[in-house]
Amino acid sequence: MTTKTKNVAGWVMSGLISLMLSASAVDKLMGSGHALQMATSFGLSADTYWVLGIIELLSVVLFVYPRTGILGTLLLSSYLGGAIATHLQHQQDIAFPAAIEVFIWLTAIIRFGELTARLLNKSVVNNQVS
Structure with a gap:
């Protein structure tokens, strides 16, 4: 995958996550009936x-901003881990929060070469894992 393709894919995926x-x-925050x-x-x-x-909103902002994106990834992962635990405790389906969690990590792996390098114990040169 070329660098440009990775960047576009990463930002599109980040946009979907941030919107959702x-x-x-x-x-x-608005206290809707559903909430x-x-x-x-x-x-x-x-x-x-x-x-x-x-x-949740602060974690999303940190995730989208490139300099704090890895911190945002960790916070969103923790937030959704809590959501999964809460759903399990109340015998509710965990498929949706688990799918979002996986999507966040896939996005982070595409967007943050240094995170991928750390997970794979490799080096990063010009945001490319080697």
Whole structure:
């Protein structure tokens, strides 16, 4: 895959992730009926769900910004790990948060050569793993 193709794919995937998770965060922040229903089903108050919306939105911003993208990846991964654990605890399907988690990591591997190099124990030259 050429560098230009990787860059375009990485940004398109990042855009999809940011749109999806930003919509989820805004839903929590606005306290929509669906969000409040989910909060109640998990035994959370509206205020706690609002805080989760802030955390989610900040993590997305850090993920999209290139300099803090790896930190954002780790925060989103942790956030979704908590979502998966919560879904398991309440006997709900984990397919959707797990799929988002996988998509985030695939995007991070495409976007961040240094992360890929670290995971594969290789070196990075000009953002290319060797």
